[in-house]
Amino acid sequence: MKVLLKAPAKINLSLDVLHKRPDGYHEVEMIMTTIDLADRIELTLLSEDTIKITSQNRFVPDDQRNLAYQAAKLLKDKFQVKEGVQINIEKTIPVAAGLAGGSSDAAATLRGLNKLWKLGLTMDELAVLGAEIGSDVSFCVYGGTALATGRGEKIEHLPAPPSCWIVLAKPLIGVSTADIYRRLQLNGVSHPNTAGMIESIHQQDFAGVCKNVGNVLEDVTLNVYPEVAQIKEQMYRFGADAVLMSGSGPTVFALVQHDSRMHRLYNGLRGFCDQVFAVRMLGERHTLD
Numbered sequence: 001m002k003v004l005l006k007a008p009a010k011i012n013l014s015l016d017v018l019h020k021r022p023d024g025y026h027e028v029e030m031i032m033t034t035i036d037l038a039d040r041i042e043l044t045l046l047s048e049d050t051i052k053i054t055s056q057n058r059f060v061p062d063d064q065r066n067l068a069y070q071a072a073k074l075l076k077d078k079f080q081v082k083e084g085v086q087i088n089i090e091k092t093i094p095v096a097a098g099l100a101g102g103s104s105d106a107a108a109t110l111r112g113l114n115k116l117w118k119l120g121l122t123m124d125e126l127a128v129l130g131a132e133i134g135s136d137v138s139f140c141v142y143g144g145t146a147l148a149t150g151r152g153e154k155i156e157h158l159p160a161p162p163s164c165w166i167v168l169a170k171p172l173i174g175v176s177t178a179d180i181y182r183r184l185q186l187n188g189v190s191h192p193n194t195a196g197m198i199e200s201i202h203q204q205d206f207a208g209v210c211k212n213v214g215n216v217l218e219d220v221t222l223n224v225y226p227e228v229a230q231i232k233e234q235m236y237r238f239g240a241d242a243v244l245m246s247g248s249g250p251t252v253f254a255l256v257q258h259d260s261r262m263h264r265l266y267n268g269l270r271g272f273c274d275q276v277f278a279v280r281m282l283g284e285r286h287t288l289d
């Protein structure tokens, strides 16, 4: 028996950090949305009691370091599942890119194993379990668009943002989220207007969304990796309506409404950037897998 799932990447339309918590995590306010750039997960039921990971991508760990492995192990231990699973991850989302690829693979694995192992859990229960794997996993269980608070695991659903193209560019570096959070100094940072972003989404106001994009981690990553700032400049030069780094980076995304400008951006960036994609936002929560 097999289950096939789509594990989409996310971008952070805004990312604010309020303070560092006693447990070492940071209290955040993030507007997240899933985009049509996705890994494919194939789950195959095994009669023996093992979890096997395979992937065509050499940067994806094939052992307990893999977040999809951790998702399977969590369900196995919590619900004393005796069957096993082979998890094949066909990777499209760049690794360590600020796009939550590993978290989305873990979330898809939770959704898929819920069916394969007939656990009967609700999406909300899966999202709570996801938080044990990583801060972004709860959001990825649902997908769509949401305000994420706490350390990222408290989810309030939002409508789809106004439609536009997302052009993503990732330089040839990987960024450690823990390292970027460690370097963050909150004194004097300029905070994004989260309420303004939520209002713009409700009003379907594209100009308002563009005006309110902001990420307090951006300057931290830009200081360590100046190539990220160069990509931002190029995106503005090629006519982006708004430009922002996603998560802890290094991927930068541009919002652009007109097809012709999307083509100009995409072609212009391909000249000097490792990975470039032009995709739509998915907007809606996962309904079917």
Ligand SMILES: C[C@@](CO)(OP(=O)(O)O)[C@H](O)COP(=O)(O)OP(=O)(O)OC[C@H]1O[C@@H](n2ccc(N)nc2=O)[C@H](O)[C@@H]1O
Residues within 6 Å of the ligand: 012, 015, 024, 025, 026, 027, 028, 030, 097, 098, 099, 100, 103, 133, 134, 135, 136, 137, 150, 151, 152, 177, 178, 181, 246, 247, 248, 249
């Ligand atoms: C920055 C964001 C924005 O969406 O995404 P990415 O850049 O990773 O995609 C997330 O907050 C990342 O979420 P995720 O990658 O799941 O983080 P976790 O595995 O839970 O944590 C990795 C490390 O980041 C730091 N961390 C993470 C979340 C948080 N709210 N405060 C933190 O300080 C901690 O040092 C933690 O040990």
Ligand SMILES: Nc1ncnc2c1ncn2[C@@H]1O[C@H](COP(=O)(O)OP(=O)(O)O)[C@@H](O)[C@H]1O
Residues within 6 Å of the ligand: 059, 060, 061, 065, 066, 067, 068, 089, 094, 095, 096, 097, 098, 099, 100, 101, 102, 103, 105, 106, 175, 177, 247, 249
């Ligand atoms: N399924 C997975 N896909 C990609 N990376 C994974 C996966 N599981 C664990 N990892 C590890 O997680 C780290 C962060 O990867 P990823 O989730 O792609 O980035 P980000 O946290 O920036 O969104 C990588 O260094 C990688 O080794």
